[in-house]
Amino acid sequence: MNKILIVEDSKFFSSIVKHKIENELGLSVIVVDTMKAAKLTLDVRRDDFFIALLDLTLPDASGTDIVKTVKSYGLPCIVFSSVFSEELHHELNELSVVDYIIKDNPSSFDYLVSLVNRFHNNKxxxxxxxxxxxxxxxxxxxxxxxxxxxxxxxxxxxxxxxxxxxxxxxxxxxxxxxxxxxxxxxxxxxxxxxxxxxxxxxxxxxxxxxxxxxxxxxxxxxxxxxxxxxxxxxxxxxxxxxxxxxxxxxxxxxxxxxxxxxRDYMTGMYNRRFFFKAAISAYEKAYKDKAQLLVSMIDVDFFKKVNDTHGHHVGDEVLIKVAKVLETEAREQDLIARFGGEEFCLFSVGMNAEVVGNYLNHIRQKISELEFDGSGGKFKITASLGATVKKFDCLDDMINEADERLYDAKEGGRNKVVLSR
CATH class of the missing domain: 3.40.50.2300 (Response regulator)
Known part of the structure; x- marks a missing residue:
C-alpha cells in the first residue's frame, strides 16, 4: 500500500507529477486517463494505493464525479484543476478531500509533491x-x-x-x-x-x-x-x-x-562528537554515585584486507552490519558510537561487573557469525575488544585504558576480549 494513483488526461501534467514524485519521494505512481480506467484499476488493485491525485475534467467525467467514484473505494484524494469557484470549494470540502490545488503555475507541482510527502509521512x-x-x-x-x-x-x-x-x-x-x-x-x-x-x-x-x-x-x-x-x-x-x-x-x-x-552518515550510529557530549556528563554522574562503569573499544580485525581484497563497497557493508549487531545486542541504555574507520566505542553504566565478560564475548561471537559476499565467494570477519571496568578520574583515561587492552587483544591473536578490572 505504497503507491499513488493519478487520474489525469493531460500527459504533460501527469508525466511531470509522476517524474517528480518517483524521483524526489521514491514512491511508485500509476497513471490512468479516464474514470473508467480508474475504476478498473481500483477494482483489481485498491490495496496497492494510499492516495489518489485527481483531475476534475476527464473525457468521461466532469465536476466531482471522479472524486465521488474514488472516494467510494475508501481512498483519500487530492484534487488538482485549472478552475476554481466557491461552490466547488464547498463541495470538495463536503467530500473531505485532503486538499485542492490549482494548476496555474510551476510552483503547483512542488506544492503537490510536498503535500503527498507530508500525507505519506503523517501515518x-x-x-x-x-x-x-x-x-x-x-x-x-x-x-x-x-x-x-x-x-x-x-x-x-x-x-x-x-x-x-x-x-x-x-x-x-x-x-x-x-x-x-x-x-x-x-x-x-x-x-x-x-x-x-x-x-x-x-x-x-x-x-x-x-x-x-x-x-x-x-x-x-x-x-x-x-x-x-x-x-x-x-x-x-x-x-x-x-x-x-x-x-x-x-x-x-x-x-x-x-x-x-x-549520527555517522554510513552506519547511522552516534558519531564520536555526540558520544563525548553524552558520555562525559553520564560518566561524571555515575562516578559521583559510585555506579559500575564499563568502556569497551571494538575494532574489526584485518579491515584493510577486506577493502583491498573485496572492495570498499564490501567494506562499507561490513561496517554497517557490525554496527547493526552492536545496536541489536547491546543493552538499550548503553551508549555506542562509531569512533572512526573500523573502530567503535561502547559505554555502559550500572552493569554487574560479573557479567561484563560474557556480555562482551556475546557481542564478539555475534560479529563472528556475520557472513558477506566477496570477490572470491562468501567470507566472515572477526572483531577484537578491549575493555575496562576500572574507575579513573575522567572518561578519557578510561577510554585510553580500554584502547590499550584492545592493543593487547590484537597482539594476542585477535577475535578475543581483553578486560581489565
Whole structure:
C-alpha cells in the first residue's frame, strides 16, 4: 500500500507529477486517463494505493464525479484543476478531500509533491488535541484524520499532559504535536504549554494553540508561552492543515539536521562528537554515585584486507552490519558510537561487573557469525575488544585504558576480549 494513483488526461501534467514524485519521494505512481480506467484499476488493485491525485475534467467525467467514484473505494484524494469557484470549494470540502490545488503555475507541482510527502509521512505521527468542547474537538480530529494523522483526544490540559508524558516514554508512540484550546478546566492552554515546555523544547514537540476568544492579544500570548503557532476558531480546513503541515515540516527538518550532526552518515550510529557530549556528563554522574562503569573499544580485525581484497563497497557493508549487531545486542541504555574507520566505542553504566565478560564475548561471537559476499565467494570477519571496568578520574583515561587492552587483544591473536578490572 505504497503507491499513488493519478487520474489525469493531460500527459504533460501527469508525466511531470509522476517524474517528480518517483524521483524526489521514491514512491511508485500509476497513471490512468479516464474514470473508467480508474475504476478498473481500483477494482483489481485498491490495496496497492494510499492516495489518489485527481483531475476534475476527464473525457468521461466532469465536476466531482471522479472524486465521488474514488472516494467510494475508501481512498483519500487530492484534487488538482485549472478552475476554481466557491461552490466547488464547498463541495470538495463536503467530500473531505485532503486538499485542492490549482494548476496555474510551476510552483503547483512542488506544492503537490510536498503535500503527498507530508500525507505519506503523517501515518507515523501522533497528535494530541486538548479541547473541552466535544464538538470542537471532534471537528478538529476529523480534519487531522483526513490528513492521515493519528489523533488522541483530551478533554483538558491535565489529561493532555499525562497523555504526552506517558506516550513519550516509548519511542514508538511518541507525541510530536499538541493542539490546545485556551479555556479548559483543570489546566488551561497556557498552563499546559508551560508544563510541556519544561520537559520538551520546540525541537522535540510542536505546539499549536487555537481559540474562539475575541482577544487580539491571544495569539501573541500563546506564542510567548511557548507555542509555535496559533489558529482562530472556527477552524478553516485549508488554513488549519497548512499550519499543521508547516509545523510538522519544520520539526522534520530540525530532526534531519540533528541526525546529520549527531549520527555517522554510513552506519547511522552516534558519531564520536555526540558520544563525548553524552558520555562525559553520564560518566561524571555515575562516578559521583559510585555506579559500575564499563568502556569497551571494538575494532574489526584485518579491515584493510577486506577493502583491498573485496572492495570498499564490501567494506562499507561490513561496517554497517557490525554496527547493526552492536545496536541489536547491546543493552538499550548503553551508549555506542562509531569512533572512526573500523573502530567503535561502547559505554555502559550500572552493569554487574560479573557479567561484563560474557556480555562482551556475546557481542564478539555475534560479529563472528556475520557472513558477506566477496570477490572470491562468501567470507566472515572477526572483531577484537578491549575493555575496562576500572574507575579513573575522567572518561578519557578510561577510554585510553580500554584502547590499550584492545592493543593487547590484537597482539594476542585477535577475535578475543581483553578486560581489565
Amino acid at each position: 507515523n505521527i501522533n497528535v494530541v488535541i486538548a479541547e473541552d468542547s466535544k464538538i470542537q474537538r471532534q471537528m478538529a480530529a476529523h480534519f487531522l484524520k483526513r490528513f492521515n494523522l493519528n489523533v488522541i483526544e483530551a478533554e483538558n490540559g491535565e489529561e493532555a499532559f499525562k497523555i504526552v508524558e506517558e506516550a513519550n516514554k516509548s519511542k514508538t508512540s511518541k507525541i510530536e504535536l499538541v493542539i490546545t484550546d485556551y479555556e479548559m478546566p483543570k489546566k488551561n492552554g497556557f498552563d499546559l504549554i508551560v508544563s510541556l515546555r519544561k520537559k520538551w523544547n520546540p525541537n522535540e514537540l510542536g505546539i499549536i494553540g487555537f481559540s474562539a476568544a475575541d482577544d487580539k492579544r491571544l495569539p501573541a500570548k500563546f506564542l510567548k508561552s511557548g507555542a509555535d503557532d496559533f489558529v482562530h476558531k472556527p477552524i478553516q480546513p485549508e488554513e488549519f492543515i497548512s499550519r499543521i503541515s508547516h509545523n510538522l515540516n519544520n520539526l522534520e527538518q530540525i530532526n534531519k539536521l540533528h541526525i546529520a550532526a549527531t
